[in-house]
Amino acid sequence: MTRTPFSQRRTEPYGPPALHRRLQAEQPVAHLDWTERGGDVWTIAKYEDVRAMLSDTRFSSDRSNPLHPGHQAYNPKSHQGRIIEMDPPAHSTQRGRVMGEFTVKKIAALRPSIEQIVDETIDAMIASGDRGDFVDLFSLPVPSTVIAKLLDVPEKDYDFFQDKAGVFADGTAPNEDRQQASMAIIDYIATLVDARIERPGDDIISRQLAAGASREEAIGLGHLLLIAGHETTSNMISLCVMVLLDRPELRRQLDEKPELxxxxxxxxxxxxTIAETGGLRLAVEDLEVRGHTIPAGSVVYALTNTANRDPDVFPDPDRIDFTRGARNHVAFGFGPHQCLGQNVARLELVIVLEKLFARLPDLRLTAEVSELPFKEYSNFGIHELPVAW
Ligand code: HEM
Incomplete structure (x- = not known):
């Protein structure tokens, strides 16, 4: 039987691919040919079905299973502690152990240090001249410094940490360089963990070790926090700034009413909804969705981007409305793997929007949005955002 070909690629920067929208309207559960990846895929496009699927661990996240669509990225050496690629019971134990570090209250206490990071990054931008690439100057360094703070990386190592994190997050860098940067970060985190085993401090890693995490789990967790929290937040910062500079009426609303x-x-x-592949799973049993039986062993893809434009949940979904009350979105996923760092990401984005335009009132794009190089891999974003201030 010939199946419709599926593609993950966006066809325009401001919305889900046309095919995904069509699927949502006409075939909310579809069995398609995923030629780009090789093999077939079941797609789930309606908001309610996406949430139900992501809540059900029979749609497995275990990347050590060779059938899992993320198996390529699985590395037995760094797997322990990478909760994003685990199922219960290991996932529940390890997530349960670290969750308390990411409560709203705990993260709110980071406000002064995140404000300082944002201010210092703006100072460095100003000192560098009056124009440049916003991604390099701002969007990449801010989240990597925040994670360095979270992991209590000594300040003398910030440049090293930021540099390696920047290469790893740069999709245009040669693959070999990115791999080397990733290995350097793992080695660095391993020395950090060893130092904490020797001399425990008041930081996440020391507390995880004290609560029973093994050395390897602590290394895997530290690495995961960087991978999961750096490029994602960086992309969101760039996209938020891009859209606010491109659509002055939106920026005006925030200038006039910062409470928005x-x-x-x-x-x-x-x-x-930048985390393009956050909804990929493997069905480990025959599973029923909207009357379709998805057989065990199938790759299943929750189209979170399309779910977040579901008109049954978000009326007039393509309109940006700051008063919509969109907190029920699935941009951070849903269910047991819902983003652990969401409160960190939210706080960073809020502080960036509070400070950036107040301190750089003339910030402007120096290229058309249509000319910008958009990313086409696991997280949506822009490689470069040329600005002047
Ligand atoms: C705008 C920024 C961010 C977005 C859009 C985002 C998105 C997501 C999504 C969709 C998932 C679920 C993946 C899945 O279901 O397989 C996830 C999980 C995760 N995120 Fe984020 N994330 C962001 C920022 C962060 C930050 C700042 C951190 C850490 C400081 C972080 C740490 C994690 C971790 C550890 C997980 C795995 C949770 C688990 O498997 O239990 N994320 N994120």
Whole structure:
């Protein structure tokens, strides 16, 4: 039987691919040919079905299973501690152990240090001249410094940490360089963990070790926090700034009513839904969705980007409305793997929007949005955002 070909690629920067929208309207559960990847895929496109699927661990995240669509990225050496690629019971134990570090209250206490990081990054931008690539100057360094703070990386090592994290997150860098950067980060985190085993401090890693995490689990967790929290947040910062500079009426709303900023962050998280592959799973049993039986062993893809434009949940979904109350979006996923660092990401984005335009009122794009190089791999974003200030 010939199946319709599926593609993950976006066809325009401001929304899900046309095919995904069509699937949502006409075939909310579809069995398609995923030629780009090789093999077939079941796609789930309606918001309610996406949430139900992501809540059900029979749609497995275990990347050590060779049938899992993320198996390529699985590395037995760094697997322990990478909760994003685990199922219960290991996932529940390890997530349960670290969850308390990411509560709203704990993260809110980071506000002064994130404000300082944002201010210092703006200072460095100003010192560098009056134009440049916003991704390099701002969007990449801010989240990597925040994670360095979270992991209590000594300040003398920030440049090293930021540099390696930047290469790893740069999709245009040669693959070999990215792999080397990733290995250097793992080695670095391993020395950090060993130092904490020797002399425990008041930081996440020391607390995880004290709560029973093994050395390898602590290394895997540290590495995962960087991978999961750096490029994602960096992309969201760039996209938020891009859309606000491109659509002055949106920026004006925030200038006039800064109290709209938290709602704007939720709405833009919904609107861009950058974690393209966050909804990939493997069915480990025959599973029923909307009357379709998805056989065990199938690759299943929750189209979170399309779910976040579901008109049954978000009326007039292509309109950016800062007062919509979009916090029920699935940009951070849903269910047991829902983003552990979401409160960190939210706080960073809020502080960036509070500070950036106040400190750089003349910030402007120096290229048309249509000319920008968009990313086409696991996280949606832009490689470069030329600006002047
Ligand atoms: C705008 C920024 C971010 C977005 C859009 C985002 C998105 C996501 C998504 C969709 C998932 C679920 C993946 C799945 O179901 O397989 C996830 C999981 C995760 N995220 Fe984020 N994330 C962001 C920022 C962060 C930050 C800043 C951190 C850490 C400081 C972080 C740490 C994690 C971790 C550890 C997981 C795995 C949770 C688990 O498997 O239990 N993320 N993220």
């Amino acid at each position: 900023i938290p709602g704007a962050v939720e709405e833009l998280l919904r609107y861009f």
